[in-house]
Amino acid sequence: MENQKNLQIYNSLSGKKEIFEPLHENHVGMYVCGPTLYSEPHMGNMRTFINFDLIYRYLLHLGFKVKYVRNITDAGHITNSAGNEEDSIGKAARLEQMQSLEIVYKYNVKFQDLQRIYNLLPPSIEPTATGHIQEQIEIIEQIIENGYAYSVNGSVYFDTKRYMQDFNYGILSGRKVDELENETRSLNAQDEKRFFADFALWKKANADDMQIWRSPWGNGNPGWHIECTAMSTKYLGKHFDIHGGGMDLKFPHHEDEIAQSCGSFGCNPAKYWMHANMLNVNGQKMSKSFGNYFLPKEIIEGTTSLFKKAYPANVLRFFMMQAHYRSTLDFTETALDAAEKGFSRLTDGLNLIEKLTVSETSSIDVNSIVASFYTAMNDDFNAPILIASLFDAVRQINLINDGNATISESDKDLLESEMNNFLFDVLGLEIATTNNDSKLNPVMDLVLDLRQQARTNKDWTTSDKIRDGLAAAGIVVKDGKEGTTWS
């Protein structure tokens, strides 16, 4: 397929857009860092998963066979290295008076639910950290054997200094270890680490840890970053195509993954590193600690105090697709309202295609419109440009509908199928479900029929009374050329 060869991806590793050349022709291996399930994912978390869903969908659309692995972190990571050694899941478990795996199960059910609501395609596999303890231990052993890690007191640390003699620590994030030093040193005064930049691969268990595993170094927990190395290696191999995640994982998480892979297998695990940018609220990153977050379900149900009304998942997804995945995106009420109207214009246009009258020839260039869809997405998954092109197509459709342009039958079929492909399969949007309340429908038919009679009789008082009364009940009546509709 021609378009497969024109795809360009921005590689965080090189800082440039590169032609995408998969390691194995026609196959793509993609790993994305998933959520830590100690609480319900917020909208910012969802944006990253939605963006990688877009990427997954477009790769599939291009005809690649994609193996998409997104992990679930169900082993708590130590919250910090400055003395407080409580893990995030254990902490949630204590607060909610549950077992750790109960917490994970509870939030995973919610997470799976959100994926359906936001129309995310399920990954090929969603492996869990706790299901791969053995694999993690084996990789740690290999790193030790290669001389890039050491064990102290039941814990194992990555030997950054030793590693830097053979590899470039900071290759992804551009960080220089020397520059990190001053700030961090004081925090780790009593640390077991030999060097401040060393990070834990295995952590000795605390007496009150809820999750403890056996290892060659004694009972303990896996370190911060090793799970992703273990699971990506297991399902995709030592070297695969794409590794993705949120921008905030670039350092240290992804940098350390690279170090672990190089330290055990001698190579960077992924050819292309992709980072999705953050979701902002009023110019600031959405995060639990800032308190400026809301849950993906709250905004659909209209129960967050940040917004006056509820928005359908489709609209939210469309809104996010209007910004490029590598840009930050500001969530504001006016922007969401704008997206809602824009999306409905787009779907109205699409619904119009099948009703168009066809002509012998086309006055519009359908091939170049369709080509622009591919050009947009091939340029590092530029969904905003794709959407602009779709709007352009809608304008043409409306012109044809108004008799100011023509389209041939074959062009109509092409445009219809490609617009469907891009809007639904690639962008993952679905046409908003229309009202089909079986009890309300006949009532509305009756009421609108009565109103139409009044209008025919020029009884404006009655017809407006019906319209206003319905409006008060939340039903909007629209008089169009083809008759009256309601919603």
Place this chain on the structure above:
RNA sequence: GGUCUCGUGGCCGAGCGGUUAGGCACCGGUCUGCAAAACCGUCUACUCCGGUUCGAAUCCGGACGAGACCUCCA
């Protein structure tokens, strides 16, 4: 403090050396009993100061402002 990113019209948001981004709002028009809706059209911006260039929102330097990472984080 260190590293890095960004500053686009009323709002959101593309563009990354020369060509209309797009959506929403506003305004004008078509349609309509009126209204709404729908459709068409209009609106021409790049924080500031220097520099490079025939030409800069786009490259370079500086100022100011905002944000991210350096600690769990999508």
